[in-house]
Amino acid sequence: MALLELQGVTKSFGGLMANYDISFSIEKGELVGLIGPNGAGKTTLFNCISGVFPLSSGKIFFDGEDITRLKAHEVARKGLARTFQVYVASGDMTVLENVMVGCFMHTRSRSKAKSTARQILDDLRIGDLSEALVHELPVASQKRVTMATAIATKPKLLMLDEVAAGLNPGEIEEIMGSIRHLHDDLGMTVILIEHVMELVMKISHRIVVLDYGRKIAEGPPEAVSRDPSVVKAYLGERYAQDSTVDGG
Amino acid sequence: MEVLNSAFDFKDFPRLDLTIAALVAVFLAFFPVLPHSSFAMATVIQFLMFSLYGMGWNTIGGYGGQVDLGKAQYVGIGAYTTAVMLTKWDISFWFSMPVGVCFSVLWSFILGYPLFRLKGHYFAIATIATSLVLKDLFEVWDFVGAARGIEISPIQFPSPDFIRLIFKEDVYYYYLILIFFFIGILYMNWFRKSRLGFQLRAIKDNEEVARSLGINVHWAKIRTYAIATAFVSVVGSFHACYIKNIEPEDTMSLDISILIALMAMLGGAGSLWGPIIGAGILIPLKSYLKEWLGARAGLIGIDLIIYALIIMAISAFEPRGIWGIVQKIRRRRR
Ligand SMILES: Nc1ncnc2c1ncn2[C@@H]1O[C@H](COP(=O)(O)OP(=O)(O)OP(=O)(O)O)[C@@H](O)[C@H]1O
Ligand SMILES: [Mg+2]
Numbered sequence: 001m002a003l004l005e006l007q008g009v010t011k012s013f014g015g016l017m018a019n020y021d022i023s024f025s026i027e028k029g030e031l032v033g034l035i036g037p038n039g040a041g042k043t044t045l046f047n048c049i050s051g052v053f054p055l056s057s058g059k060i061f062f063d064g065e066d067i068t069r070l071k072a073h074e075v076a077r078k079g080l081a082r083t084f085q086v087y088v089a090s091g092d093m094t095v096l097e098n099v100m101v102g103c104f105m106h107t108r109s110r111s112k113a114k115s116t117a118r119q120i121l122d123d124l125r126i127g128d129l130s131e132a133l134v135h136e137l138p139v140a141s142q143k144r145v146t147m148a149t150a151i152a153t154k155p156k157l158l159m160l161d162e163v164a165a166g167l168n169p170g171e172i173e174e175i176m177g178s179i180r181h182l183h184d185d186l187g188m189t190v191i192l193i194e195h196v197m198e199l200v201m202k203i204s205h206r207i208v209v210l211d212y213g214r215k216i217a218e219g220p221p222e223a224v225s226r227d228p229s230v231v232k233a234y235l236g237e238r239y240a241q242d243s244t245v246d247g248g
Numbered sequence: 249m250e251v252l253n254s255a256f257d258f259k260d261f262p263r264l265d266l267t268i269a270a271l272v273a274v275f276l277a278f279f280p281v282l283p284h285s286s287f288a289m290a291t292v293i294q295f296l297m298f299s300l301y302g303m304g305w306n307t308i309g310g311y312g313g314q315v316d317l318g319k320a321q322y323v324g325i326g327a328y329t330t331a332v333m334l335t336k337w338d339i340s341f342w343f344s345m346p347v348g349v350c351f352s353v354l355w356s357f358i359l360g361y362p363l364f365r366l367k368g369h370y371f372a373i374a375t376i377a378t379s380l381v382l383k384d385l386f387e388v389w390d391f392v393g394a395a396r397g398i399e400i401s402p403i404q405f406p407s408p409d410f411i412r413l414i415f416k417e418d419v420y421y422y423y424l425i426l427i428f429f430f431i432g433i434l435y436m437n438w439f440r441k442s443r444l445g446f447q448l449r450a451i452k453d454n455e456e457v458a459r460s461l462g463i464n465v466h467w468a469k470i471r472t473y474a475i476a477t478a479f480v481s482v483v484g485s486f487h488a489c490y491i492k493n494i495e496p497e498d499t500m501s502l503d504i505s506i507l508i509a510l511m512a513m514l515g516g517a518g519s520l521w522g523p524i525i526g527a528g529i530l531i532p533l534k535s536y537l538k539e540w541l542g543a544r545a546g547l548i549g550i551d552l553i554i555y556a557l558i559i560m561a562i563s564a565f566e567p568r569g570i571w572g573i574v575q576k577i578r579r580r581r582r
Contacts, residue, residue: 050460072459082460092518092568092575093449101450104443105462109250113443133579146457153461 001064003028003189004049004080004157009058011041011048018044020213021058026157031183032191033200033221036210037233042193043085045210046159050082051075063156077105081155083146085162085193095121095137095145096130102152120148124178140171144178151182158182160192164199176203197234201225209233255438262578265521276426280419287539289418293490295531296425297483302512302523303432304479308472309509310517311445313452314364318375319508321382322477324500325352326484328386331398331494334412341413345485352481353474360470376502383500397495400488413489421490428486432479436520439475448472449518480508507534510555513562516571525570530558 002025011019018041026032036042047053049060051072060068067075081102093101096117103113103120121127126144129137134145143163150158160179164172180203182188194200200207201221209217209224211233217224224230258266279292301319309316329348333339363374387395400414408415415421439445447468450458455465488494498504507530515526537551566572 052456052459071464072456073462073464076460076462084457084460087454087457093453097446097449101446101458101463102461104446108443110254110441110443111250113446149457149461 005061007059010056012056017213022215031205033204033207034193040210041213079156081150081153082159099148099152102149105153124148140167158190255434291535295527296429298527299524300432300483301508303436304476305508305512306523308476312448315372316375317372317505318379319480320500320504321379322352322480323484326481327488327494327499330485331488340411348485349478349481352477356474356477360473364469383496386496400492514569516569519571522571
């Protein structure tokens with residue numbers, strides 16, 4: 001049984017079909033990439049799965065349970081954690097306190113929350129930032145903090161929305177290392193959005209491609225990167241024709 | 249057990265803060281035996297009461313970031329419950345006070361459920377409106393004396409009466425509210441470190457993120473609003489016995505609601521000491537201004553002008569008030 005299964009997920013904003021009839025599933029232990037050009041509907045799909053938006057139609061099953069109509073906090077409690085593409089930490093919470101909020105999903109005890117939060121921060125190698133205020137940190141560190149906070153809820157599925165966007169190559173390498181660690185060493189199931197294809201190609205087992213709200217391709221990275229419709233979506237109609245001409 | 253440990257654990261504050269807090273506590277404990285005027289005594293009692301109102305406000309308004317400008321309605325519910333039960337049926341404060349809390353909390357649930365669907369300014373305005381409506385209702389409700397209010401006539405009760413809380417000398421009221429004040433601090437010290445306290449701060453930071461961490465944002469706000477309400481209602485009950493003459497106009501007026509919020513914001517919304525610092529500045533200021541301006545009736549609006557200036561200063565310079573400034577300086581030093 002798949003851990004997450006989408007059946008014909010559709011979400012429209014007025015006349016705009018941000019997601020249209022999207023179906024795919026994720027098995028336990030997989031690391032799946034969700035890619036697509038700007039405005040393809042990736043973030044919207046995350047919002048649909050995590051209960052931020054009600055679906056226009058379609059169904060979502062998680063761990064064998066229908067979660068289509070659950071609210072965001074209920075979905076989170078089922079074991080689905082996510083990060084946000086645009087994250088504004090405005091408040092006065094320290095990094096440690098932020099992660100503790102995640103830990104409090106499973107305990108009332110502050111000391112337990114604190115020690116778990118410390119562990120997670122050390123594990124992501126940002127233990128030295130514990131006492132810093134989140135909004136004073138550079139973007140790269142903030143992204144790791146949001147990951148740490150999500151992990152603190154002990155999710156069965158971790159959904160990451162562009163955690164590498166806006167980072168320099170060195171920082172990207174580091175954060176990809178962290179994601180691999182979560183997956184390989186801690187056995188977490190992960191789905192990550194990136195719109196830079198190369199990046200996801202390297203670490204994903206499988207890739208789902210969206211364009212204009214539709215799923216246009218799905219499969220192992222090598223196959224997807226050669227798929228003409230994907231090439232077309234990313235590089236425009238002309239390039240796709242040229243490359244098929246070249247290839248033939 | 250962990251609750252008590254946490255309530256008594258102030259170790260995360262620097263030694264300087266704890267020393268100041270201890271000195272203030274000792275001063276408050278011995279204030280009545282020091283030479284003082286009855287005016288000063290009344291002012292310090294007001295300070296303690298408003299600190300408690302502010303602590304209550306601080307849960308939802310400070311930690312939760314939901315600006316509540318309708319706390320006076322719960323002062324009224326607490327005060328009226330105690331006054332009515334005492335004057336009509338001669339019921340003890342120690343019974344009427346918890347009954348008042350129940351009424352207040354019930355009312356807070358009825359209001360909180362729809363009000364917390366509103367965001368930001370709309371929420372603030374709605375709290376003002378509900379408070380004013382409740383005040384208007386009390387003004388025409390004959391059972392509670394309508395606009396005349398209720399007078400608790402001390403002649404009926406020989407003093408000192410610890411059951412009904414009717415004393416001739418203010419010093420009894422003083423020590424009672426001082427005990428409430430210390431309990432309030434311990435409760436808030438636990439609250440800020442509790443799960444709910446953390447969840448509220450997350451909500452204030454970003455509601456969408458809070459939801460993604462499994463927090464039922466709506467319910468967390470309603471619960472916290474009930475806690476804030478309970479604080480205010482207890483002091484409202486005390487207010488009835490202390491003032492002995494309650495009218496809708498002065499127990500439930502908008503001034504009270506605004507003063508409660510303003511004090512907490514001036515001292516530092518979302519911090520343990522903020523409401524106390526705010527009350528420590530504004531309450532003496534208010535009572536001495538009133539005393540000083542008593543003769544100059546034409547200048548009476550001056551306290552409102554001062555409030556307005558404070559609001560502007562807070563929003564322009566430091567939304568987290570005086571405590572926010574202190575914290576900033578400390579962070580820079582490190
Ligand atoms: N709340 C909303 N209301 C109306 N339209 C929306 C809303 N959220 C997203 N959209 C629209 O839905 C489409 C898909 O947006 P979405 O944010 O899901 O794209 P994305 O694939 O995440 O893009 P990016 O790579 O830029 O993050 C866009 O046209 C966007 O304008
Ligand atoms: Mg997006």
